[in-house]
Amino acid sequence: AQKVTQAQTEISVVEKEDVTLDCVYETRDTTYYLFWYKQPPSGELVFLIRRNSFDEQNEISGRYSWNFQKSTSSFNFTITASQVVDSAVYFCALSGGNQGGKLIFGQGTELSVKP
Amino acid sequence: DVKVTQSSRYLVKRTGEKVFLECVQDMDHENMFWYRQDPGLGLRLIYFSYDVKMKEKGDIPEGYSVSREKKERFSLILESASTNQTSMYLCASRPPGDRTEAFFGQGTRLTVV
Numbered sequence A: 001a002q003k004v005t006q007a008q009t010e011i012s013v014v015e016k017e018d019v020t021l022d023c024v025y026e027t028r029d030t031t032y033y034l035f036w037y038k039q040p041p042s043g044e045l046v047f048l049i050r051r052n053s054f055d056e057q058n059e060i061s062g063r064y065s066w067n068f069q070k071s072t073s074s075f076n077f078t079i080t081a082s083q084v085v086d087s088a089v090y091f092c093a094l095s096g097g098n099q100g101g102k103l104i105f106g107q108g109t110e111l112s113v114k115p
Numbered sequence B: 001d002v003k004v005t006q007s008s009r010y011l012v013k014r015t016g017e018k019v020f021l022e023c024v025q026d027m028d029h030e031n032m033f034w035y036r037q038d039p040g041l042g043l044r045l046i047y048f049s050y051d052v053k054m055k056e057k058g059d060i061p062e063g064y065s066v067s068r069e070k071k072e073r074f075s076l077i078l079e080s081a082s083t084n085q086t087s088m089y090l091c092a093s094r095p096p097g098d099r100t101e102a103f104f105g106q107g108t109r110l111t112v113v
Helices: none
Strands: A003-005 A010-014 A019-021 A024-026 A032-039 A046-052 A059-061 A064-069 A074-079 A088-096 A109-114 B004-006 B010-013 B019-025 B031-038 B042-051 B054-057 B064-070 B073-078 B087-094 B108-112
Touching (some): A019 A109, A024 A074, A046 A059, A046 A064, B019 B108, B031 B064, B042 B064, B042 B073, B073 B087
Parallel strands (some): B010 B108
Antiparallel strands (some): A019 A074, A032 A046, A032 A088, A088 A109, B004 B019, B019 B073
């Protein structure tokens, strides 16, 4: 069975701190995709990034970076120099292996960035 | 601009009522999903549909049913609402394939009293 675990329920940081959100996944499939979504207070989930199981290159997009490590089944998300606008709930998700297109989500991490 | 629209942002219903949550997408996506979001539990899949009139149970289908008569519309039905169905409900649509991103509606916060 597929599973995504985000062990950090809530994180609180002060503006300009770096913060890492952890994501650990379980799957028996060799081909799969991992995603990160952001849910701001408005409620609508916003897609941030996708990674496939064959691409372990880390990715950086502005203040955001992602570290994918198949050896530890982790896909962690780091925000550098956090800002108040980064306050949101962040979800990690997994898709793959004849699951009919289902996205399996983790529990979410609520990030609070204080000024 | 792609869009998934849920009919209500907030809804208050009484125990035992039949409740309809509507979702419409304008992207011609085959796949549509209903998730329930609760604190500490993340998003849990209730039902999904991969084509018109086709549906599959997700992880927590009990107490819910769905309808997909047209490609763009996916309805979630609470046959007899109960207080433990008080939650945030999120609709999503997605093209076929595991690599595609899903697009979400703004959510419906349902309170059953």
